[in-house]
Amino acid sequence: MALLAEALQAVFEPTTLLYLLIGVGAGVLIGALPGLTATMAVAILTPLTFWAPPAQGLAMLLGVYNSAIWAGGIPAILINTPGTPASIASTFDGPAIAQRGEAGLALGINTIYSVFGGLFSTLLLAIFAFPIARFALRFGPAEYFALAIFGLSMMVSVSGKSIVKGLIVGVFGLLLSMVGLDPMLSYPRFTFGRFELLDGISFIPVMIGLFGVGEVLDQILKSREEQTRIIPRIGRQLPTRQELARMGPAALFSAAVSAVIGAIPGAGGDIASIICWDQTRRLSKKPQEYGKGSIEGLAATCTANNGVIGGALTTMLTLGLPGDSVTAILLGSLIMYGLQPGPLLFRDHADMAYVIIALMVLAYVAILIVGLGASRVLVRAFMVRKEVVWTAVLILSTVGSYAINNNPLDVWFMFFAGILGLVLRQYGYPLGPLVLALLLGPMAESNFRRALTAAGDAGAWVFVTRPISLILLILAALSLVAPIIQQRRKARQGGVTVQP
Amino acid sequence: MRIHRGLALVLALVMTVFLAGSVSAQYPTRQITVVIQAAPGGVSDITARTVASLVEKELGVPVIAVNRPGAAGALAMSYLSRQAPDGYTFGYVPVELSMVRTLGYGDVGPDNLDLLAQAVSVPAAVTVRADSPWTTLQDLIDYAKANPGKIRVGNAGPGSIWHIAAGALERATGVRFTHVPFDGASPAVASLLGGHIEMVTVSPTEILPALQAGEVRVLAVMDRERSPVIPDVPTLAEVGVPGVVVSGWGGFAAPKGIPADVRAKLADAIAKAIQSPEFAEMAASRGMTVAYKPGEEFAAFAQEQYEMFAELIPALGIVQ
Amino acid sequence: MLNADVVAALLWTLLLGATYWLTLDFPPGPAGVPGPGYVPRLLVVVGLVLAVFLFRSGRRGQVEAVNWRAFGKDRLLRAGGVVGLLFLYTLLWGRVHWAVLSTGFLFLVGLVLKLRAPVALATAVGLSVTLYWLFRGVFHVML
Structure with a gap:
């Protein structure tokens, strides 16, 4: 309790609150610009926090992270273009609601349910992080390997229409992640003698290329003139009591499910919101409205993309395991503050765990105020022509890729990833498995070999004789096989596999 | 690549001739860049930035930190060696300066740079779990001799200084460990506490919280003097293994060939920064020992380390 | 097939x-x-x-053929133009002063995307100068 009081004191300092507000403000700008992702937002602000004490630095980073994910829903609703990948599913219903003259309501739903999802998952973080951290000390290399494999098995469920294509992209990503020094012997693999490649292919430039430049090129090819239709009017923002009652079950379901999805390494807001959209449709009384402007559908997606954050933070903080690219950067920042995430964080720096929880709550208070107060201004900002936005994304992508390491080679990675992103999109190859592979590949391989090194005579049996590892591997096998069986069955019944 | 290096050399020569007479008299007149070999954050970055801000005060011109991480710092250090030797670019050099050439990460060593001053030193601490049967280093060595390969030692990555520390101990005492590389020191410590490995050789700061909680036991530090972070722990020499000193150190260096008066001014400002109370405070908070050495002494030490690593690293089986 | x-x-x-x-x-x-x-x-x-x-x-022929022609010559030219310009931009990165290179790149991209020349120029200059100041001045990136 003394720790909690101390944490609250650190959080309610004026400078900390100012950092939080700067973070939230920057998050709105970056998150709302299509092509600029939450990852980029956090990456750009990270250097600003170098000199701040941990509580203040985290205030800015958590502020920008949460707010960018929320703000990504704004362009998804207004111009049918997700501001960040996490808002992809908000384009299923959001634009239709806006086009029928209820843009204000759609934006209101985005704000209210983002805040709801975020706070719900923060509550789960507060409840479960400490026990998980204690439990996680039992995780050795074998368990971490099994965990990574479990994360990688999600490839199948994020593959969409073609599982084969998804897996090919995944294997390609895994091979890419092998470039550089190997984790056990430091042998340079696939580096062609170039020292710049020893650390491997930089993850963030590849992400920026795939999702920033690749997306712009795709939009140039496919953009229709009517997409820039001016929103007729904004209308009311707050939902009525009846509407709230209608959206309630969908939102609660999404909040619970997305927190769990967030905790699974590799599954982020985009996957969670698509899954929640699809599942709540099955549960809804009016499934026929889904995809045509259903407020339930929008509430589910808006809850889900912020709802993953608490779960993702739980995994990152307790296991030291970055579930996605944003938490990977946050992990780096925490290490920079002298706080190594992992099972020991919650024991040696328990006060910081409370600080993080308090900051999450405050960030959502700020988002609620900004979101409901400023949406009129935000709508106006989207009168910018999309050609101008594309230009801005192109230049920000290049500068952003270079700025991380001051390395021109990273700009090339970004360029080729952009082309790759365009080609893969055209030929129906999903990008999700590639991201999963790049994130979790190194972890899977190094812990595989580390476990075998430490196992001695036991050999490969360590993976199945240790209960936690065995359970995780079984779960991985199930999640690998289940979607395939499901698809087969559907195909046999002559039905069409519907995947948004 | 080669053409670039040649061009840079020619440019550097031209610049030296051109600048030597005119600028050095009133050096510094413009902003100075300090190249950091690691990503923002972490010990190297904080150390270099602290010194940068103190040098800025001393010389009265802005000192801008630029991070160029990659290849264990080799990218930044060879970049630094190719810059104009005019005193407007210097950089942080960690222990890896003496290692990367042997490791094959880049063609740069202590002889490619003009070393200005050593700043810090962090010894390796030989650590086991508190519930392990070994209470002294001798116990551990005896057990390891009787059971070759049974003791699993976690380190911060293959070819990292903590890996080499365990290797040096292995060689000095004639035992055989099983080396288990982790992605950083902290996961190795967590694995030690979880009972997945028997021992780690990492910095005292990494194990300090667990030590205070009574969960680990530090058998020795691999330095000439005891660590101020854990002053009760004996050095290796005190427990009968003399001559093995492995520590992570860091200092500052400039491209070769900077004019003597410029060098003196810059080295002087850096020396003052390292010996300042502000720097001491930063080092203490990060568990580092301030270990100032002037340029020539630092250069000799780095060269000595270079030769030691050139012998040790291939013996550990991590060289290509 | x-x-x-x-x-x-x-x-x-x-x-x-x-x-x-x-x-x-x-x-x-x-x-x-x-x-x-x-x-x-x-x-x-x-x-x-x-x-x-x-x-x-x-x-078995279960492929959805991507009909590049369906995008229309106009859009293909635009996308191709942007890719080409981005390639040149990456190639010249670090060889020409960043602000100059970026202004030129963005101006040409604007033209390829059929922005009116004054709008393209304003966008290019505005973005380059702002970003140069932000990254060079505030973040100390070596542009």
Whole structure:
């Protein structure tokens, strides 16, 4: 309790609150610009926090992270273009609601349910992080390997229409992640003698290329003139009591499910919101409205993309395991503050765990105020022509890729990833498995070999004789096989596999 | 690549001739860049930035930190060696300066740079779990001799200084460990506490919280003097293994060939920064020992380390 | 029948072959422990299985053909123009002063995207100058 009081004191300092507000403000700008992702937002602000004490630095980073994910829903609703990948599913219903003259309501739903999802998952973080951290000390290399494999098995469920294509992209990503020094012997693999490649292919430039430049090129090819239709009017923002009652079950379901999805390494807001959209449709009384402007559908997606954050933070903080690219950067920042995430964080720096929880709550208070107060201004900002936005994304992508390491080679990675992103999109190859592979590949391989090194005579049996590892591997096998069986069955019944 | 290096050399020569007479008299007149070999954050970055801000005060011109991480710092250090030797670019050099050439990460060593001053030193601490049967280093060595390969030692990555520390101990005492590389020191410590490995050789700061909680036991530090972070722990020499000193150190260096008066001014400002109370405070908070050495002494030490690593690293089986 | 999936399967197989060939130089691991080449070779095997699946489904003709022509000549030219400009921009990165290079690049991109010249110029200058100030001045990036 003394720790909690101390944490609250650190959080309610004026400078900390100012950092939080700067973070939230920057998050709105970056998150709302299509092509600029939450990852980029956090990456750009990270250097600003170098000199701040941990509580203040985290205030800015958590502020920008949460707010960018929320703000990504704004362009998804207004111009049918997700501001960040996490808002992809908000384009299923959001634009239709806006086009029928209820843009204000759609934006209101985005704000209210983002805040709801975020706070719900923060509550789960507060409840479960400490026990998980204690439990996680039992995780050795074998368990971490099994965990990574479990994360990688999600490839199948994020593959969409073609599982084969998804897996090919995944294997390609895994091979890419092998470039550089190997984790056990430091042998340079696939580096062609170039020292710049020893650390491997930089993850963030590849992400920026795939999702920033690749997306712009795709939009140039496919953009229709009517997409820039001016929103007729904004209308009311707050939902009525009846509407709230209608959206309630969908939102609660999404909040619970997305927190769990967030905790699974590799599954982020985009996957969670698509899954929640699809599942709540099955549960809804009016499934026929889904995809045509259903407020339930929008509430589910808006809850889900912020709802993953608490779960993702739980995994990152307790296991030291970055579930996605944003938490990977946050992990780096925490290490920079002298706080190594992992099972020991919650024991040696328990006060910081409370600080993080308090900051999450405050960030959502700020988002609620900004979101409901400023949406009129935000709508106006989207009168910018999309050609101008594309230009801005192109230049920000290049500068952003270079700025991380001051390395021109990273700009090339970004360029080729952009082309790759365009080609893969055209030929129906999903990008999700590639991201999963790049994130979790190194972890899977190094812990595989580390476990075998430490196992001695036991050999490969360590993976199945240790209960936690065995359970995780079984779960991985199930999640690998289940979607395939499901698809087969559907195909046999002559039905069409519907995947948004 | 080669053409670039040649061009840079020619440019550097031209610049030296051109600048030597005119600028050095009133050096510094413009902003100075300090190249950091690691990503923002972490010990190297904080150390270099602290010194940068103190040098800025001393010389009265802005000192801008630029991070160029990659290849264990080799990218930044060879970049630094190719810059104009005019005193407007210097950089942080960690222990890896003496290692990367042997490791094959880049063609740069202590002889490619003009070393200005050593700043810090962090010894390796030989650590086991508190519930392990070994209470002294001798116990551990005896057990390891009787059971070759049974003791699993976690380190911060293959070819990292903590890996080499365990290797040096292995060689000095004639035992055989099983080396288990982790992605950083902290996961190795967590694995030690979880009972997945028997021992780690990492910095005292990494194990300090667990030590205070009574969960680990530090058998020795691999330095000439005891660590101020854990002053009760004996050095290796005190427990009968003399001559093995492995520590992570860091200092500052400039491209070769900077004019003597410029060098003196810059080295002087850096020396003052390292010996300042502000720097001491930063080092203490990060568990580092301030270990100032002037340029020539630092250069000799780095060269000595270079030769030691050139012998040790291939013996550990991590060289290509 | 040579469709997109069949071609992709063949290219993928080539890539896997090259990968396998590169792993031949990798040193073996210590006794009983897989070395640096183990996982890459495993992935090559998995990849080959997937290639067979893709090839078969391609032969069966269950491919949605991507009709590049359907995008229209105009949009293809625009996208191609942007890719070309981005390539040049990356190539010249670090060789020309950043603000100048970026202004030129963005202006040309604006023209390719059919922005009116004054709008394109204003966008280009505005973005380049702002970003130069932000990254160079505030973040100390070596632009």
